[in-house]
Amino acid sequence: MQRTVEHASSAFPTLLDSDAVATQSGSSKIATIRETVGTPFVDNPRMTCRGVEVYYGEKRAINNLSIDIANNEVLAMIGPSGCGKSTFLRCLNRMNDTIASCTVKGNIQLDGTDIYHPSVDVVPLRAKVGMVFQKPNPFPKSIYDNVAYGPKIHGLTSTKIELDEIIETSLMKAGLWDEVKDRLQDPGTGLSGGQQQRLCIARAIAVSPEVILMDEPCSALDPIATAKIEELIAELRTQFSIVIVTHAMQQAARVSQRTAYFHLGDLIEVGATEKVFTNPLHQLTEDYITGRFG
Amino acid sequence: MKNPLEPTPQVCKRYRTEKAFKRLGLSAIVMSLCFVFFLFYTIIADGYSAFTQTYIQIEVSFDETFFRGANISNANFPALVKRSMGKIFPGVTGRKDTKMLSSIVSPAAAYTLQNLVETNPKLIGTTKFIWVLADDDVDMFFKGKTVTNVAESNRRLKDKQLTWLDQLVSEGKLERRFNKTFFTSGDSREPELAGILGAATGSLLTLFITLSLSFPIGVATAVYLEEFAPANHWTDIIEVNINNLAAVPSIIFGLLGLAIFINFWGLPRSTPIVGGLVLTLMTLPTIIIASRASLKSVPPSIREAALGIGASKLQTITHHVLPLALPGMLTGTIIGMAQALGETAPLLMIGMVAFIADVPGTFTDPSAVLPVQIYLWADSPERAFSEKTSAAIMILLAFLIAMNSIAVFLRKRFETKW
Numbered sequence: 031m032q033r034t035v036e037h038a039s040s041a042f043p044t045l046l047d048s049d050a051v052a053t054q055s056g057s058s059k060i061a062t063i064r065e066t067v068g069t070p071f072v073d074n075p076r077m078t079c080r081g082v083e084v085y086y087g088e089k090r091a092i093n094n095l096s097i098d099i100a101n102n103e104v105l106a107m108i109g110p111s112g113c114g115k116s117t118f119l120r121c122l123n124r125m126n127d128t129i130a131s132c133t134v135k136g137n138i139q140l141d142g143t144d145i146y147h148p149s150v151d152v153v154p155l156r157a158k159v160g161m162v163f164q165k166p167n168p169f170p171k172s173i174y175d176n177v178a179y180g181p182k183i184h185g186l187t188s189t190k191i192e193l194d195e196i197i198e199t200s201l202m203k204a205g206l207w208d209e210v211k212d213r214l215q216d217p218g219t220g221l222s223g224g225q226q227q228r229l230c231i232a233r234a235i236a237v238s239p240e241v242i243l244m245d246e247p248c249s250a251l252d253p254i255a256t257a258k259i260e261e262l263i264a265e266l267r268t269q270f271s272i273v274i275v276t277h278a279m280q281q282a283a284r285v286s287q288r289t290a291y292f293h294l295g296d297l298i299e300v301g302a303t304e305k306v307f308t309n310p311l312h313q314l315t316e317d318y319i320t321g322r323f324g
Numbered sequence: 325m326k327n328p329l330e331p332t333p334q335v336c337k338r339y340r341t342e343k344a345f346k347r348l349g350l351s352a353i354v355m356s357l358c359f360v361f362f363l364f365y366t367i368i369a370d371g372y373s374a375f376t377q378t379y380i381q382i383e384v385s386f387d388e389t390f391f392r393g394a395n396i397s398n399a400n401f402p403a404l405v406k407r408s409m410g411k412i413f414p415g416v417t418g419r420k421d422t423k424m425l426s427s428i429v430s431p432a433a434a435y436t437l438q439n440l441v442e443t444n445p446k447l448i449g450t451t452k453f454i455w456v457l458a459d460d461d462v463d464m465f466f467k468g469k470t471v472t473n474v475a476e477s478n479r480r481l482k483d484k485q486l487t488w489l490d491q492l493v494s495e496g497k498l499e500r501r502f503n504k505t506f507f508t509s510g511d512s513r514e515p516e517l518a519g520i521l522g523a524a525t526g527s528l529l530t531l532f533i534t535l536s537l538s539f540p541i542g543v544a545t546a547v548y549l550e551e552f553a554p555a556n557h558w559t560d561i562i563e564v565n566i567n568n569l570a571a572v573p574s575i576i577f578g579l580l581g582l583a584i585f586i587n588f589w590g591l592p593r594s595t596p597i598v599g600g601l602v603l604t605l606m607t608l609p610t611i612i613i614a615s616r617a618s619l620k621s622v623p624p625s626i627r628e629a630a631l632g633i634g635a636s637k638l639q640t641i642t643h644h645v646l647p648l649a650l651p652g653m654l655t656g657t658i659i660g661m662a663q664a665l666g667e668t669a670p671l672l673m674i675g676m677v678a679f680i681a682d683v684p685g686t687f688t689d690p691s692a693v694l695p696v697q698i699y700l701w702a703d704s705p706e707r708a709f710s711e712k713t714s715a716a717i718m719i720l721l722a723f724l725i726a727m728n729s730i731a732v733f734l735r736k737r738f739e740t741k742w
Contacts, residue, residue, distance in 0.1 A: 123632070125628070125631065125632060128627075128631060130554070130555060152634075153634045153635075153636055154634070155634075156631070156632060156633065156634035157633075157634040160632070160633065161628075161632035161633075163625060163628055163629065163632065165625055167623075167625035167626060167628065167629040168629070169626065169629060169630070169644060170626075170648065179630075179633065179635075179643075180633045180634065183633075183634065183635050183639055183643075184634060230629070233629075233633060234632070234633065237633065237634065
């Protein structure tokens with residue numbers, strides 16, 4: 031692990047400890063190195079990723095990436111299109127397995143277990159690392175069945191009462207209970223876009239995951255629905271670790287504690303969100319957040 | 325001043341083309357509808373009369389002298405019919421005339437009497453009025469389907485017979501009734517006795533085999549190729565071959581069936597089981613292609629949603645993908661079944677073109693199927709088979725319409741909105 035991250039603070043969440051970098055480079059930004067600057071590593075992480083490389087066939091989509099995901103944090107991943115954010119996100123619950131040409135190298139651990147180890151099965155992994163997709167994709171079933179599906183297939187409940195309870199708490203946590211409690215048997219696809227997305231979140235948290243991955247969860251929603259989802263993310267942080275990919279930098283600034291900036295397959299910078307947005311270490315990050323490209 | 329929003333000549337031209345195109349499409353629809361109506365009209369106009377049949381009432385006295393033997397079936401029932409006819413027309417004498425007289429009732433009349441006596445032996449010794457089938461020539465005459473304005477020698481019904489018939493009509497002893505025989509019996513050399521039940525049963529048995537084999541095999545193939553198969557050379561070869569099989573002339577499948585199912589496996593000829601196997605081969609490509617298309621049309625987001633929550637691949641397919649793809653699969657299957665129902669050529673090769681009078685009871689009984697029955701009747705020289713042919717076509721069409729309605733119903737039933 032030859033990385034130039036020795037400046038990185040080891041004490042999360044006191045992340046603003048990059049004075050070394052600042053004094054080294056003075057006012058000018060780091061522009062040449064393509065290795066991660068900032069604070070990618072934290073104490074007591076939920077997930078750790080070391081030297082992750084992802085290939086689509088011959089083409090390398092992610093270079094030598096190392097990052098930690100802390101407990102009860104929202105980690106936002108930003109960067110221009112095609113920079114590998116979603117690809118990396120999908121490595122975290124092995125959704126990339128469904129793509130035949132995709133190979134993942136390196137080490138990704140959840141609670142100290144290598145998730146790419148041959149003995150690991152994706153079914154329990156995906157119960158622990160849930161996912162919310164870009165487009166709301168409820169099953170064409172009732173609201174009840176949508177949320178009940180996960181607990182059912184994982185055998186989390188044995189009685190109908192328990193199941194009802196899980197569904198109620200999940201919908202409550204997703205902030206949807208009051209809106210749908212009288213019509214749980216209506217089709218989930220009949221809800222509005224924002225409600226559908228919250229239903230998908232409820233579905234994901236119904237199996238009590240540890241980490242929730244969100245792949246641009248608000249890109250198909252209007253500002254009001256987006257605001258609701260963002261509030262929800264802030265609440266969910268108290269129980270889960272959340273990794274969110276977003277194109278809206280304001281959103282990243284609003285919801286996350288740490289922000290990671292990706293550029294053409296490289297993880298350029300990771301740091302406390304306010305630091306990344308106010309005083310980034312790397313020139314590329316600065317260019318991106320000031321809108322020079324992206 | 326010129327209105328700036330007035331359509332320019334270019335725009336007008338565009339509208340003209342659009343209109344012409346619309347008209348073209350509409351005329352195509354009207355034309356095809358005309359053809360369909362013409363088809364239906366000719367078939368129904370020719371065939372509806374087959375659902376009625378001419379009957380003649382005869383007075384039969386079941387004398388004990390006739391049933392002296394121990395076995396009722398040994399009695400001379402044709403003679404009984406002959407005597408009853410003679411009773412109506414006492415003036416008719418001479419060998420030739422009595423023969424002509426008894427030929428206006430169907431040979432089936434004797435069987436009718438035999439049946440009556442066998443089911444109810446108490447009839448012996450009594451006299452009863454009984455309606456028996458008229459001969460097919462008489463039937464055709466009363467349905468207006470014979471030419472009467474030609475010389476007597478060229479006619480099937482001679483002048484004498486016509487006067488007898490006139491007398492029967494005036495006495496109320498000749499009637500057209502609903503033709504139950506057509507729906508309750510198998511094929512026969514006598515048109516008035518020929519029925520569709522044998523062929524319809526044969527078709528049902530054959531289709532049952534076809535459906536119960538081709539639907540599961542076809543769907544399983546489609547699911548494997550679409551969801552599990554690795555993208556390699558072999559998969560490509562299989563795919564190309566399936567698409568080619570869909571275009572193979574159906575008679576080739578018949579030859580294959582003859583070579584493998586009959587000659588190699590030794591299955592009995594002319595049977596629904598062989599017919600069903602051959603038609604399975606023929607409909608499989610259709611079902612596979614339709615099923616794959618409907619699997620492909622299931623949005624990937626649904627798969628992702630299921631996989632993302634930790635469903636296994638098989639759970640994803642059985643819980644989410646298949647229910648959504650089912651309507652399309654059913655449509656493809658029904659199209660394949662309709663194709664199989666109307667197929668004749670491959671069945672000719674496996675001997676299903678034989679004359680079979682019995683209604684098949686099992687999958688290994690020799691039987692005919694509806695399209696082959698149509699072909700056989702259309703080929704028969706008797707005038708009366710022409711209306712039977714049209715009637716059989718009507719039955720086949722009714723089958724098809726029923727199947728398509730089931731398809732529409734099932735599709736509506738299983739369709740999920742998203």
